[in-house]
Amino acid sequence: MVNILHIDSSPRTERSHSRELSKQFISAWKAGHPEDVIAYRDLGHHPVPHVDEPWIAAAFSPPESHTPELAEAIQISDDLVDEFLAADRYVFGVPMYNFNVPSTFKAYIDQIVRPNRTFAVDAQGSYKGLVEGKKAVFITARGGDFSATSPLVAYDFQEPYLRAIFAFIGVTDILFINANSLDEGDDSRTQSLSQARAVIQDLITQW
Template identity: 55%
Template sequence: MRRILHIDASYSSESSVSRILSQEFITAWKMFHPEDAIVYRDLGHFPVPYINEAWITAVHSPPESHTPETIEALRESNILLEEFLAVDCYVFGVPMYGFTIPARLKAYLEHLIRVGCTYEVSKNGVRGLVHGKKALFITSRGGNYPPGSPFGEDHQEPYLRTIFSSFGITDIQFVNASNLVLGDREQSISTAQATLQTLAAHW
């Protein structure tokens, strides 16, 4: 049995394409893998706290020096970290906001950037500590943003690949529903749906 962490990051509800697609994938996944467990977190509607000075102090100091303030600063953060490390696969529904990811998703990811837990630093550089896991990012975008696009640059996929690779997670796949505003919206959604149905059986 595998454990899947399913996260939605859109601030919208029923109108969110990324939510619709991620839920359709999970529904199909359950049909093919009924024994697997799904853990769900809705960052768009239930945001995690932003890290602050107390959090930074806590993660860079020994536990015996922690104060009630630093202990509290890590309380929810530790829950997020333990949840992240306890699963086998990640499924993210991520809209593109301002050419990148939603602020609430970035706030979540900052809780996971924990030296000694998700990565380590040595004279040879940064090495990820989270191995044997894979991630699927299901994104929605108003346009299409190849290099040199007149409509802007994609800072969403490169950032997510970089941060997850720094954790040691390199089995990463993207299914992008692009051109939802600047192109054929229905065709883009249909193509993403077909890709996700195939992935649900074989990912």
């Protein structure tokens, strides 16, 4: 049995391509693996708080030293980290906003990238990811063409950032399904979504 954490981050509902594609992935996966457990979090409609000063004080101090205020400030983060670590695999639906991730997803990342929970620093100042043996799939929706041969690829700060920050905490087995050119006309959108759906179906048998 595999535990999967499925997260959507688009504020849109029916018109969200990232939601549609991540839902397709999860539905196909459940059909072939009915024994697996799926946890779902909707950051687009139920965002998590941004990091604030009490959070920082709590995250960088021993739990036994926390005042009630600091314990309360870090509680949501603790819950999110526990949920994240309990999963074996992750499926993320992430639209591209201004060449990167939505603020809802960035806030989530800031909550789970935690010293001594998801990464550590040794005596020499070297960083080590503590999240090991996990797999992640990022399903992205992009208005323009940010594929490898496009002039816009230099503006893709989404995939490089996600690869870097998740590798930082130890998640290096990462796959991307990028639906590009969704705002470039009906034909481009239809072709891109069809390609993404085909990749999803192929991936289900291999992941």
